[in-house]
Amino acid sequence: MAKITRITTQKKKKDRFNIFLDFGQGESYGFSVSEDILVKESLHKGMELDDGEIKALVEKDDLQKSYSLAIHYLSYRMRSEKEIREYLDKKETDPEQIEVIISRLYKEKLLSDQEFANSLVRSRIHTSSKGPLMIKKDLIEKGVSAAKAEEALTNYSFENQYEKAMKFAEKKLRSGGKKSFRQQIQNLQQTLMQKGFTNDVVQEVIANLPEQEEEDAEWQAVVYQGEKVLRKYERKAEGFELKQKVKGALYRKGFQIDEIQRFIEEYVVEE
Known part of the structure; x- marks a missing residue:
């Protein structure tokens, strides 16, 4: 058994407390807990704890710290279950505690993949030029099921x-x-x-x-592309051959034959 000899407030975190223990060989630092656990477990000077009780207190405090991390992560925006799991895993949270935290978040209605999906769809509609198929892909990558993604996309x-x-x-x-x-x-x-x-x-x-109202805009495009083609071919061909090369190049670029013919007549000089 160990006896609590001192309880002190941490200097940088006023809501956390250091617990000092004496196992019969003098006082030494034992562990730390949050204010919530200190009050809930009625920890006080002179209280005796066995190894099992100490281990349970440390695990409860670890769980509380991990839960607080999840709440802080959620404070910026809604998250999917997958995002919460990955975040807690990066914070080296015990897998069993992750399950407890996820369950608690669902129970407290702080976590919902459907609400997350609905929120993300509304956000994408107002802040991006993405279509529904791309948004659905984003949702599935974040761990949302296809069924929930489809339900959310009814908002679009x-x-x-x-x-x-x-x-x-x-x-x-x-x-x-x-x-x-x-x-x-x-x-x-x-x-x-x-x-x-x-x-x-x-x-x-x-x-x-x-409809393309300004024919001049299309004509200017023909001239722009046509002059580029001319510069490319006029040193290698002339006459009929040059015209055919220019015609073929402009046709492949999508221009209409009458516009191409006009360019040939006005810009390709007969030798």
Whole structure:
């Protein structure tokens, strides 16, 4: 048996207390506990503890410290169960204590993968240009089940997806003036799919894009690309061969044949 000889407040952590014990050979530091455990277990000077009781107190205090870590981790934002487990594991929390903490967090309604998924979806809708498929991938990587991810994505309506995809598409087209309109559309479709938008949304966006109103914009793109092609081929070919090379190169870039022909007539000088 050991007797508690002193209880002192830690200098840097006023809510923690050092317990000094005497095993019959003089006083020495025994262990430390939180204020909560000190009060709950009625620890006081002169109290006797056996080895089992000391071990149990240390384990309770470790559990309380790990639980406090989890609460602190949750204070920044909602977390998935997987995130909490990984965080506590990095903090070298005993696996059995992790299970106890996870159970307690669920019981106290501080942990819910469904609420976490709902929150993340709402956040992504307002802060990113990701489509639902990409968001679902994010959720699954964070340990959320496919079923809960699908449930959360009901918050991301088709109308919201269309609006976000269309806004991105219009911005993308405005910045792609040096490419043919057809090539811009092809690139846009690919980018929207990569961002996680479904084919239905992508096709709806493409179908409702405003017609290219300014023919001059397409013409300027033809000129820009055509001059690059000319510089590439004019030292290697001339006449009919040069025209064919320019035509082929511009056609592969997605320009219409009438625009290409206009460029040939205006810019490719007959020898």
